[in-house]
Amino acid sequence: MSDHTGAVAEHVGGTTQSFIYIWIALLAMTGVEVLLAYEQVPVLIMLTALLGLSIVKAALIIAYFMHLKFEKLSLFLTLFPMLVLCIILMLIIFMPDSLRSLNMRVVQ
Amino acid sequence: MSEAKAATMDSVWQGGASPYAIGSKKFGMWLFIISDALTFSALLVAYTYLRLSTPNWPTPFHFSPSIIFSSVMTFCLLSSSLTMVMAVHAMNHGNRKATVGWILATIVGGLAFVVLHISEWLNLINNEHVTPFGNEWGVPLFGGTFFALTGLHMTHVIIGVIYLGIIAFAVGRGKFKYEDVEVSGLYWHFVDLVWMFIFPLVYLMSAKL
Numbered sequence: 634m635s636d637h638t639g640a641v642a643e644h645v646g647g648t649t650q651s652f653i654y655i656w657i658a659l660l661a662m663t664g665v666e667v668l669l670a671y672e673q674v675p676v677l678i679m680l681t682a683l684l685g686l687s688i689v690k691a692a693l694i695i696a697y698f699m700h701l702k703f704e705k706l707s708l709f710l711t712l713f714p715m716l717v718l719c720i721i722l723m724l725i726i727f728m729p730d731s732l733r734s735l736n737m738r739v740v741q
Numbered sequence: 742m743s744e745a746k747a748a749t750m751d752s753v754w755q756g757g758a759s760p761y762a763i764g765s766k767k768f769g770m771w772l773f774i775i776s777d778a779l780t781f782s783a784l785l786v787a788y789t790y791l792r793l794s795t796p797n798w799p800t801p802f803h804f805s806p807s808i809i810f811s812s813v814m815t816f817c818l819l820s821s822s823l824t825m826v827m828a829v830h831a832m833n834h835g836n837r838k839a840t841v842g843w844i845l846a847t848i849v850g851g852l853a854f855v856v857l858h859i860s861e862w863l864n865l866i867n868n869e870h871v872t873p874f875g876n877e878w879g880v881p882l883f884g885g886t887f888f889a890l891t892g893l894h895m896t897h898v899i900i901g902v903i904y905l906g907i908i909a910f911a912v913g914r915g916k917f918k919y920e921d922v923e924v925s926g927l928y929w930h931f932v933d934l935v936w937m938f939i940f941p942l943v944y945l946m947s948a949k950l
Contacts, residue, residue: 652827656822660816663819666941666945670944670945670948671808676946680946683942684941687938690937691938694822694934695930695934698826698926699926699930700927704761704763705761705762707761708761708768711761712771712772712775713775715775716775716779719782720782720786723782731789732793732794734794735793735794735795735796
């Protein structure tokens with residue numbers, strides 16, 4: 634392996650076939666999401682299912698299309714735990730307040 | 742060389758020459774992506790906050806045309822991600838001609854997304870009378886958050902199309918290296934990834950048969 638100053642790095646992981654499989658998986662999960670919307674399932678189940686599928690889709694894109702699975706673990710550890718922590722903090726701070734303001738609404 | 746490499750490998754957390762064993766362009770793009778992800782997260786949290794605390798939040802997305810349109814848009818963006826991976830793959834094998842072809846296919850996917858998205862916007866503006874500042878249901882925040890979120894995402898797609906156009910042009914003329922194509926691919930996949938959250942949370946959660 635060469636150093637990073639412009640030389641072509643050795644490209645490990647990911648064949649054309651694996652990319653196509655992941656593309657099909659992403660399309661299939663999108664299809665399930667649209668089906669859920671069509672069936673008009675209850676909101677809470679819908680939200681859980683949609684967010685779950687979206688996170689799986691995002692993970693597949695990051696790991697394979699964005700190649701993070703084949704990078705050093707230190708890159709992942711530098712970037713993602715803080716992103717997840719920030720998002721969780723936003724949710725913890727704002728979501729209870731949002732539901733509280735719903736209950737405090739003056740009935741018209 | 743091997744000694745230097747070993748030192749780099751051993752001192753990942755001590756700030757070696759290349760602690761992540763990737764180029765600085767790629768690392769820069771990753772840092773941008775993470776900060777941009779926080780921007781979109783903040784907008785999505787704001788959207789969800791307002792939606793939860795508004796009892797009469799409108800659900801104007803009829804299955805036809807809105808949901809069908811946005812599903813086709815999702816297909817365009819997902820497929821353009823596949824062609825972008827192929828472009829990076831071709832560049833890694835030194836095949837510049839194939840790289841340009843795959844990047845052009847990616848640009849076509851991106852443009853199809855933008856055209857469909859604008860027609861979907863026009864449908865919402867003309868038929869449902871939603872603007873960023875008001876609508877018939879008396880929930881102006883719906884238009885505000887909807888156009889802010891999807892507008893920022895569409896801006897990213899348009900910038901991505903221009904970015905990829907420049908990369909394709911330069912690669913075709915024998916300029917730029919593998920890393921440059923890979924970095925542009927990272928940006929494009931990120932734009933795709935953001936849509937994977939906007940599509941379900943904004944469109945599918947507000948679907949109406």
